[in-house]
Structures are given as structure tokens and as C-alpha cells.
Amino acid sequence: MQNSKLRSLTIDSDRQWLVAPNDVKLLPDDIHVWRIELERSESQIKQFAKILSEDERGRAEKLYFQQHRQRFVVGRGILRTILGRYLDVAPQEVKFDYEAFGKPVLSAEFSDRKIWFNLSHCQSLALCAVSRDRPIGVDLEYARPITDVLVLAQQFFSASESALMRSLPPHQKQQAFFRIWTCKEAYLKATGAGISQLQKIEITLTPGESAKLNVPDWRLLEISAGRNSIAAVAVPGTAANLRYWQY
Structure with missing residues (x-):
């Protein structure tokens, strides 16, 4: 493969990122990927902060830069909102456990739902991937x-x-x-x-x-x-x- 041209191939290069319906469904063979804008208005940031757990708010406060604090609040708030849709619970009712390397997973009380998720962020953008019955990473x-x-x-x-x-x-x-x-x-x-x-x-x-x-x-x-x-x-x-x- 000497000096061969490696162009970036993306599985969704011709797809449009759509607004999900409120009653979005996740079937066993489905993989849902959410694109999240982390830059939000002050009023939106305050609303997202209200649905975070005390632990999450504490983690946000430990971040040195205000921009990083705000992005953390928005990312966690939207993650809770997304997962709440699949679990049919309010965002503030979503609970997490943490694996050995700090990866968040849904707490044991939601184990019967068989929902897996993973979140990644870079600058002002984040991706949340969600699956059913199988682990997922993004x-x-x-x-x-x-x-x-x-x-x-x-x-x-x-x-x-x-x-x-x-x-x-x-x-x-x-x-x-x-x-x-x-x-x-x-x-x-x-x-x-x-x-x-x-x-x-x-x-x-x-x-x-x-x-x-x-x-x-x-x-x-x-x-x-x-x-x-x-x-x-x-x-x-x-x-x-x-x-x-x-x-």
C-alpha cells in the first residue's frame, strides 16, 4: 500500500442528521447516533444544570474554565434527556454507575431495559451512541x-x-x-x-x-x-x- 491514497470513507456521507421524534424507538438491531451542539444560551445551560445530579454539578464546578464547565453541563443534561426518552423517565431520574476506567453506564435499576450508550465530545461538538442488548463505543x-x-x-x-x-x-x-x-x-x-x-x-x-x-x-x-x-x-x-x- 505504498503511498496509496487513503480517503476518509464515512458510512453516512449522504445522510442528513434529522430531528428525532419525541417517541423515538430503539429496536434490537438499531444503532442511534446523536449529534449534540454543546454551545447553548445561558438560559438553556441553567435548565440543563437543574436536571444534573449533585455529583455531576460538583464535577462541573471543578473544571477550571467556564467554557468547559458549561459544555460539561450541557453534555450531561442532553445525555440525560436523550436516555430519558428511551427509558420513559424524566431526565433527572436517570441514574448512572461507573466502570473501572470511569465509563458511565446506566445504574442497575435500569438493567431490564437493556440500553447501552456511550458519549464522546470534542470542542463544541459531542456524539452520543445508543444501542439495545449490546455494548457500544463512540x-x-x-x-x-x-x-x-x-x-x-x-x-x-x-x-x-x-x-x-x-x-x-x-x-x-x-x-x-x-x-x-x-x-x-x-x-x-x-x-x-x-x-x-x-x-x-x-x-x-x-x-x-x-x-x-x-x-x-x-x-x-x-x-x-x-x-x-x-x-x-x-x-x-x-x-x-x-x-x-x-x-
Whole structure:
């Protein structure tokens, strides 16, 4: 694959992000991805703050920059609102537990609903992926310039992934790096594993094709969220009926 052109393929490149109906339904084969705008008015921020738990408000207050505090409040408030629709409860009634690496999951009292979710944010944009009966992971990254991209690839990627990075012309290295990174992160977030496992997960990039996750019985979906971002969703199984919602 010497110097082959690796263009970013996105499974929803021709799709429109739609406003979800109030009675949105999630079937076993459905994957719902919500695109969330984190920049909101002061009145909206105050309304979202009211539905957060005391713990969440405390976490927001610990953030140094006001912009980061506000984005956290909006992200958690909208996450609660989205999950409340699927659970048929008020947003403030949604409760979370936390896994070993800090990944939030629905508390045990909602276990019979079999709803899985994952949230990723980058600057003023966030993605929330929701599934039923199976875990899900999503990662969203801003494709910013990185001067030591090959050093990072050597540190976090497999030998074949690093070799691919070295073979690419300079103008393609950045995008390839972020595609591989987001795909790995999406899988690790779905499984609840930490970043130390990045090198053990291998992604295949082939010219003209979407990225492939070299893990049996898992599906990888690259997502176009706009704003020079790169994103991916990982779920076990093969069938997936995708819906893209704009909150």
C-alpha cells in the first residue's frame, strides 16, 4: 500500500442528521447516533444544570474554565434527556454507575431495559451512541495538526499500522492517524478497556474502503459529524440499522 491514497470513507456521507421524534424507538438491531451542539444560551445551560445530579454539578464546578464547565453541563443534561426518552423517565431520574476506567453506564435499576450508550465530545461538538442488548463505543476527534504523528503511531499503534503511517505521503498521515485512533478508541470504550490496550487492537485501512476492526464478531462504523472531525462507532455483531439524530 505504498503511498496509496487513503480517503476518509464515512458510512453516512449522504445522510442528513434529522430531528428525532419525541417517541423515538430503539429496536434490537438499531444503532442511534446523536449529534449534540454543546454551545447553548445561558438560559438553556441553567435548565440543563437543574436536571444534573449533585455529583455531576460538583464535577462541573471543578473544571477550571467556564467554557468547559458549561459544555460539561450541557453534555450531561442532553445525555440525560436523550436516555430519558428511551427509558420513559424524566431526565433527572436517570441514574448512572461507573466502570473501572470511569465509563458511565446506566445504574442497575435500569438493567431490564437493556440500553447501552456511550458519549464522546470534542470542542463544541459531542456524539452520543445508543444501542439495545449490546455494548457500544463512540469516539470523536478534531483532526488537528500533530508534528510528532509518527512518534505517536510508534507508541500507540501496531507494527503494521505504524508501517502504513510511514508509507503515506505527508499530507495523508494526519487523517490516517486520526482514523486509526478513533476506531481503536471506539472499540476500547465499548469494551471498557483502558488506553493501555491501544497497541493491541489493530485497524486495517485499505484504499477506497472503510476502516476494518480486526476483532471477530465486531463491527466498525466511521461517522461524518462535520467540523473537520473524525468519528467512529464500534458494536459487537454484524447487523446494524443506523439512525442519525440531531439534538
